[in-house]
Ligand SMILES: [Zn+2]
């Protein structure tokens with residue numbers, strides 16, 4: 001079972017499903033939300049995510065209509081990106097505490113990438129999605 005937590009540790013979670021692949025999203029909203037060149041997410045069914053600590057500290061910001069980003073209200077660590085109507089949720093992979101090992105990864109929204117960052121890892125790139 002994979003486990004994760006926020007920066008301050010107030011929020012912790014378990015994932016009851018494997019993480020099959022990850023995306024590195026370069027869109028401007030992910031860059032702002034993470035304060036970084038890109039955000040890394042992996043998708044699980046919403047039912048697989050269980051908050052084991054601090055569920056009451058998880059706040060939601062709707063960055064677009066129908067899109068929710070969650071974060072810890074104490075440390076601000078981003079936790080999820082999800083479409084409200086979807087059965088799946090994307091976990092901010094930097095919050096994972098368990099070893100994961102290599103999984104397939106793709107850079108997405110590369111056309112929106114910060115001009116100061118160069119992708120040099122040879123992973124697949126999707127310009128817009
Ligand atoms: Zn926190």
Ligand SMILES: [Zn+2]
Nearest residue numbers: 025026027030
């Ligand atoms: Zn994004």
